[in-house]
Amino acid sequence: QSNQFCEAGIGYGEVGCGLSSSTKLLIKGGTVVNAHHQEVADVYVEDGIIVAVKPDLKVTDDVKVIDATGKFVMPGGIDPHTHLAMEFMGTETIDDFFSGQAAALAGGTTMHIDFVIPVNGSLIAGLESYEEKAKKSCMDYGFHMAITKFDDSVSRDMEIMVKEKGINSFKFFLAYKGSLMVNDELLLEGLKRCKSLGALAMVHAENGDAVFEGQKRMIQLGITGPEGHALSRPPLLEGEATARAIRLAGFVNTPLYVVHVMSIDAMEEIAKARKSAYFPNCTALYHPLCNLSLSKGISKPFLWDSKQGCKMYFNCQILFKTLGQRVVGEPVVSGLVLDDSGLWDSDFATASKFVMSPPIRAAGHNKVLQGALSNGILQLVGTDHCVFNSTQKALGIDDFRKIPNGVNGIEERMHLVWDTMVESGQISINDFVRVTSTECARIFNIYPRKGAIIAGSDADIIILNPNSSFEINAQSHHSRTDTNVYEGRRGKGKVEVTIAGGRVVWENNELKVVPGSGKYIEMPPFNYLFSGIDKADASYLSSLNAPVKRSKPTT
Numbered sequence: 001q002s003n004q005f006c007e008a009g010i011g012y013g014e015v016g017c018g019l020s021s022s023t024k025l026l027i028k029g030g031t032v033v034n035a036h037h038q039e040v041a042d043v044y045v046e047d048g049i050i051v052a053v054k055p056d057l058k059v060t061d062d063v064k065v066i067d068a069t070g071k072f073v074m075p076g077g078i079d080p081h082t083h084l085a086m087e088f089m090g091t092e093t094i095d096d097f098f099s100g101q102a103a104a105l106a107g108g109t110t111m112h113i114d115f116v117i118p119v120n121g122s123l124i125a126g127l128e129s130y131e132e133k134a135k136k137s138c139m140d141y142g143f144h145m146a147i148t149k150f151d152d153s154v155s156r157d158m159e160i161m162v163k164e165k166g167i168n169s170f171k172f173f174l175a176y177k178g179s180l181m182v183n184d185e186l187l188l189e190g191l192k193r194c195k196s197l198g199a200l201a202m203v204h205a206e207n208g209d210a211v212f213e214g215q216k217r218m219i220q221l222g223i224t225g226p227e228g229h230a231l232s233r234p235p236l237l238e239g240e241a242t243a244r245a246i247r248l249a250g251f252v253n254t255p256l257y258v259v260h261v262m263s264i265d266a267m268e269e270i271a272k273a274r275k276s277a278y279f280p281n282c283t284a285l286y287h288p289l290c291n292l293s294l295s296k297g298i299s300k301p302f303l304w305d306s307k308q309g310c311k312m313y314f315n316c317q318i319l320f321k322t323l324g325q326r327v328v329g330e331p332v333v334s335g336l337v338l339d340d341s342g343l344w345d346s347d348f349a350t351a352s353k354f355v356m357s358p359p360i361r362a363a364g365h366n367k368v369l370q371g372a373l374s375n376g377i378l379q380l381v382g383t384d385h386c387v388f389n390s391t392q393k394a395l396g397i398d399d400f401r402k403i404p405n406g407v408n409g410i411e412e413r414m415h416l417v418w419d420t421m422v423e424s425g426q427i428s429i430n431d432f433v434r435v436t437s438t439e440c441a442r443i444f445n446i447y448p449r450k451g452a453i454i455a456g457s458d459a460d461i462i463i464l465n466p467n468s469s470f471e472i473n474a475q476s477h478h479s480r481t482d483t484n485v486y487e488g489r490r491g492k493g494k495v496e497v498t499i500a501g502g503r504v505v506w507e508n509n510e511l512k513v514v515p516g517s518g519k520y521i522e523m524p525p526f527n528y529l530f531s532g533i534d535k536a537d538a539s540y541l542s543s544l545n546a547p548v549k550r551s552k553p554t555t
């Protein structure tokens, strides 16, 4: 397998690469798989757009024809969680917007959403810096924005991001005390602002204060190696922060997206919230039985207690399983397929490559997270691709707290999800498309432009051969890093062709990528998770009794 980019001169040029100048493509005879449907059909592409999906399409001689017989033709992957060229922990991730995206394309991912980090709290300065970094993009990308402080100016800039810059999600780090971490007061302000703008609030859910304490404990015990990283931030701190963020989002009544769900503890909080609502008080609004009685003209819902609220709460939960908080859970591929054993490796370079936050958990968590992905508790898979080479990881040779946090995955995600989830029979091929592409497009409001193979969608397409196999190693991967946390893994199912924006960029194990060819994808606010939120709020307000009139106590 080649790990060479097609390079002409100093840059990466179209001319010397033998890139197809054809803007017309026909993918013939494959099984076209969307999240809700599959059929044997041809896919015709012109000028970067899918024009037709039908059996037996006839085309003229100037059209490049790709035979996909016996293979699956699917939407290119969309990675909702990456960090390319991010300055972090005293260094910068080694994959930039060119090398990281080239690696993604070689693995069947055709779009990613990266996190803009504000500069000294300024969103505008942060965005300008990321716009500069992204100029070398060779595939489509979008941005989330981190919020690290909150004041009137940040609040105003959040509006600019949403209304003018195409950003519809903001991330709050509850970890990384002293750098990115925010407290509950800021989180609450942020959640309220997100709600008013129709933007999705995202959280990195670990209790940063407790992690800080855990780290001190490990150092006092003399545990300075990479295993100290896992020991200092156990699953319960992820569970606590996940629960807290969910409850605060419930209190504000705004949707929440929990990034990199790594533990059973966090997953269970998400499961619980998606099944039943956490609202400030048990009021008629949120309990269907009470609503029912209200709608029948009964002024006080039945079994209503003026002090304790709705006595039917428990029954409501049991009878109306679908009632639930709008919480999205994103596992990442490392959390789904790895366990923490590598962190105990006696070789520092090997152990440190597994350091990420929240940590990769003990064996067992991964299998349970796979189950939660297959039954819909978790909805889409990211990577948190955040890569440092072994020299950078060695910044923490004497102290695990200084090891830059992050692992690779942008190139490996599609193969590992296919092999782990589809080959094992845990999810269908349609669900593979849903969790790797379509659901991300829906959540970030760019469906069906992305995430679908239908007429009118962008021509971001992969051809996967289920009878072929893949093998992962640092020698042949396309990331700039010198290690790979999936080193030596083999599996079934291989992305043989990647088409990005109507251009064949990966074929015959060769990349043909052009810096500057990727487009910024603006993402509008008010995705489907916001639908009905305003009605629920109005109904809540109207259900409140008028304030009790009290006379002033006489002295």
Ligand SMILES: NC(=O)NCCC(=O)O
Pocket (backbone or CB within 6 Å): 083, 204, 260, 355, 356, 357, 358, 384, 386, 405, 406, 407
């Ligand atoms: N996850 C990680 O270890 N590094 C990237 C930053 C983050 O997402 O927390």
Ligand SMILES: [Zn+2]
Pocket (backbone or CB within 6 Å): 204, 259, 260, 357, 358
């Ligand atoms: Zn994070």
Ligand SMILES: [Zn+2]
Pocket (backbone or CB within 6 Å): 081, 082, 083, 384, 386
């Ligand atoms: Zn991340």
